[in-house]
Amino acid sequence: MQTVRTAWYVAVYHRPVTPPHPVPSAPLTVATVQATPTPGDVAGNALAAAELVRRAAGQGARVAVLPELYLCAYHPPTLAADPVGTDVAVDPAGVVADGRLDPLRAAARTAGITVVVGAAARHPDGRRTIAALVVDRAGTVRVGYDKQQLWGDERELFSPGGRGATLLVDDWRLGLGVCYDGCFPEHGRAAALDGAHAYLCPSGYLAGSEHRRDLYYAARALDNTMFVVFANAVGGGDPWRFNGGAAIYDPQGRPLARGADEGTAVLVASLDPAVLADTRAAHSMLADLLPSQGGPRVSLTG
Template sequence: MRIACWQATCAPGGVPAFLESLRAVARRAAAGGAGLLVTPEMSVGGYPLSAAALAEAREPVAGPHGEAIAAIARETGVAIVHGWPEAAGAVVHNAAAVTSPEGRLLTYRKGHLFGSQERALFAPGSDGVVQTRLGGLTVGLLICYDVEFPEAVRAHALAGTELLVVPTALMRPWDFVARVVVPARAFENGLFIAYTNWTGARAGLDFAGLTRVAGPDGGLVTVGGDGEELLFADIDPARVVAARASTTYLQDRRPELYGPAP
C-alpha cells in the first residue's frame, strides 16, 4: 500500500480552513496513488491549542468535523488519519482516528501526555494497542510522545502491527527523536513507522518537520525536510516478514526476566 504523509504548516486559520486544505491534500494523495493520508497531531484545531481553537475543534467521536473528514475520504477514495480534541463526558482526550472511504475504522486516545500544558488540557487515554486492517496491512495508531516509550511500540509489534502510524507535534530542540528514536523503534520491532509532524513556528513553539517513514530493517523509506510537503512511501508487508526473520528480537525475548521494577 502507498501512503502519504502531510507535513503541514502549523498556522492559525480555524477548522474550515483546515478542512479546505485537507480536501486539496487528499486529492493530491489520491492522484499520487496513496490509499492512506496521515496528518499531524491534533490536526483539527492545530497544535498548540488555544482556548478558542480548543472550543472550536472539540467534539465527540461522532461530530461534524469528523463527518466532514469522512466525506473527504469518500470523495477522494483515500483513508485519512486526523487528530482532534475528543470530548468524552466531562473530560477531553488528545485523540486520533483512522477514517476510510467506508467510514471510521478506529479511534485512539493518547496514553502518554507531554508536559504540563497537555496534562492541564487532556485526560490520558487507556486504550493500549488499537489496530485495524487497511490495504492488506495491520495498521496501529500511537500519538507523538507515545512512540518514545519502547513498551508501547513493542506491544504493537507483539500484537502484529505492520504499519504504526504516529501523528506528532515534535518541537525543537528534540529533533533527535525523529532522527534517532523513530528509526530505532522501527528496527527493534520489525515494523514500519509513519511519523508525521507539523512544520513552522506557532505560539512560541518551533516545529521540527522531519516527517519520515522508517522501515522495519532500519532504513528510511522517505524523509522530509523543514517545509510543508506531501511525502509518499510504499509499505510492503513482505519487508516486515523479512526483517523479523533476519533480526529476531521478538522471538528471542525473555519476558520472565523483565519483571516489574521494584
C-alpha cells in the first residue's frame, strides 16, 4: 500500500537553478473537477464536494482537485456581505477544524484520497486569504497554500499569500497555485525549480475567457515539462458565470482529459512518470536554464 506525505514550506522564488528531483517510481491517478457551488453555503458545498470526491475515488483517483473558493463559491457580493459565514477558521498550526467540512473529511478518509479544494480562510492574525485547502487521507484539513496573485477586486476582500508550496503525495511533488497565479510563468517555474512533477490549480474562470483558460495552463505544462491539473467552476448567474473546461495536461501541454464548457464533471487521468522522464530528456529547458536568464540588457537603435 502506498503512503502519503504532505508538507508545506516556503518556496524561494529567486533561487539558483537546481536539477529537478528524480521522477516518481509509479504512476499517480488524479481527478480534476468542474462543479457549481452555492454562494455562501459552506456546509452544503462540503457535502457536494464529498460526493464528487467519492466519484473521483471510484474512478481510481488518489488525488482530487476542486475549484477555487469552492466551499463558499466564488461570488464576491456574498463574500463581502457575510465574511463570518463564508470563511473557515485556521488555527496557528494551519489546521482547519470547521465542523461543516466533516463530510469531506470522511470522504477523503474512507476513500483514501487526498483532496485540494478552494476556500476563504481566516487566519489567526486576521488575514483573509483565497486558500487551497488540503484534506489528507487521514481526514485532516490544513491550509496548503494561499493565493499570491490576486485578481482585480479580490484585493478588496483578501490578502495575498506570502509563500509558494509543494504537496508531497507518495514520491510525487505537486506544486500548488490558484487561478491567476497560473497566468504568471514565474509561478509555475518556481514550482518546477522546487522539483514539482505536477502543478495543481483550483480556478474560477468566467464565461468569455475560454481562450485564455485553455492557453495558460497548457503553457505552464510545456514551459516546465510538468503535468498540470486545472480545476474550474462552472455555471452560475451573470456576471459570475463560470465556464468549466477543467483539464489535465501532459508535460508537453497536451490535454489528457478536458471537460466541456458546461455541466458538472469529474475527469480522471494517470500521471505517468515514464512520460515525465521522456519529456524532460527530450526537452531540457529546466536543466538548460541559465542562472541569470537574460543577463544584463542593452538598448539598441535601428
